[in-house]
Amino acid sequence: MSSLPLVVMGASAGGIPALRALLGQLPADFPAAVLIVQHIAPDVPSLLPEILDRSGPLSVRQAVDGDPLRPGQVSVAPPNQHLLVDENRIVVTHGPRENRMRPSIDALFRSAAYLHRERVIGVVLSGLLDDGTSGLYTIKRRGGVAIVQSPEEAQFDSMPLSALREVEVDHCVPVTRMGALLDELVRALPQAEGNTMSEAEDRRLEVEVGISRGENAMALGVTELGEPSLLTCPECQGALVQFEEAGRLRFRCHTGHGYSGSSLLSEVTKGVEDKAYQMMRVLEESVMLMRRLGAQCEGQGDLLGAENYYNKAQEAEARASVVRALAQSTERLGYGADPALRTSADD
Template sequence: MENRDIIAIGASAGGLTALTRLFGAMPKGWAPTVFVVLHITPNATSVLPQLLERIGWLPAFHPVDGEPIRPSHIHVAPPDHHLLVHRDRVLVRRGPRENRTRPAVDPLFRSAGVAFGSRVVGVVLSGTLDDGTSGLRAIRRCGGIGVVQDPDDAEWPGMPQSAIDNGEADHVLPLAHMPALLYRLAAEPAPSGPPVPLDVATEARIAEQEFTAVSEDTNAVGKPTTLSCPECGGGLSEIHDGPVLRFRCHVGHAYSPDSMEAAQAEAMETALWVALRTHEERVELFQRLGDYARERGQDLIAANWDSQKQEARKNAELLRAVLSKPDVRNTSSQKKR
């Protein structure tokens, strides 16, 4: 019988410190197969495998698309690519961003649950917002186990707290106690898991498809809404995922509640700045038109332009007042720090 020897780990802000502490305390001689997603800048040159390998626990590397899974290695998601598993192979895909990021934790967790079922232990470490919550639920629905860093022990508690609040944590503990737990879980035989839920398999497939249209898959897992995708403008479907309401568009962009809120807050702020710039340009335009009319003795026309200038100036001042408020982008990332 196989053991729980597949460890899938997700982290964001504060994640490098957490991974360093976790891997540095792992029992010597224990060599599970590990997959890691850490939110990183898309255009950065990643040295994360070198940093993790320097710790001295297991070899770490950025896999290439389609290569066989390497047992007893740490598979690290490269920048701007989702890290997925499919049967006995690794997929490295530039599929649609999920939760406004690529790589994202949820796609890795879903694919691991589909591929390995009850052998998977999903681990959520330090980070903001709520990436990993839905993926951890998928792992547990496939028979795996959810382990979450104690938010009080995390540099950024948002991701761990979200997993806990939504009931997806089988174990909550500080990093100092996590290696012993993971070692104990890995020594246990993996029980026979339930059939892979159809919606989990469908969403795992969406992440694999990169530039292929996925509207049929999206319709299969969600209900259409009148909301639009903050990234591409397409229609969003809502997905009832246990206690969480998530969203996915027809090309595959996916949003947790916190990431959807953050995306809309950012779009709103952008729209306000565009409106402010437009009103300031209108003030200048009406000033020029009024001056031109006065030079030609057209006082009534000039007065009309002056009135419109004053109205545009009032609107610009109102927009400045709104943009100056500290809560204009009061996102969940700010509330959950």
């Protein structure tokens, strides 16, 4: 195990201003490697490393698979790739998405905690939903330090609030105080191991890190991590197993996709919404067609046929209104799309 301290940071919506402010506070001789997952659109080239590189004295670059971990080097996850760590190097993979995300904050945090244990400091910043909570819990259980941005100053407080609810956080501070705190903590990290995980938790961590690295989930034993849930994966329709972590439900399918309870609800709700809009489209198209057929009958003098088509069009229009209300209410049940993914996070 490397003795180099690691600071792993996770952010989503509203995270870029927080990252810029935080990196601007770190000194040029910062003695830890820094790795960042910021949720960004998967199909847009990222300018995030260049933006963050102008924030302070530390060098910031997009993570490259196989690069060594170096003190004072900041590495940012590439679009649509997981950023992980090995003992002494960076690992970039195209493993299954987790909580609908690739890169995943949880995947980075778990991989850091798996090998580097008490040498890891995890930081959760502004964002929606709960990516980062499970990974921060793992860092804490493996003897590392857990830090969360103060929810009241975060642009989006869902991720900080989720972490605070589920993890025994060591520090909850505004970004303006994080730089000095990190510098102090990094220079005083303990040398002794502080792992408090059970054997079963260690085994699950090993499997989940392997999945994020792109290894075969079935061969790793993903189906042995929990009980069958009777639910299916929204991405691949594979069977999901469910298990508890710190009293909260999590899910994995046999191909490797992972979900917290909140992210799974969001995906299931989105599926219902999509189907409702498809049904609404079919009904509205039938209304347009029946009106045209009615008009044709009317033009040919077939008033009875025209009335029949017009009546059916009214019935279909009423049904479409019901389905439209269903689609809109279902949309409100979900957590909505992450603003960080609607456009390039480099804006």
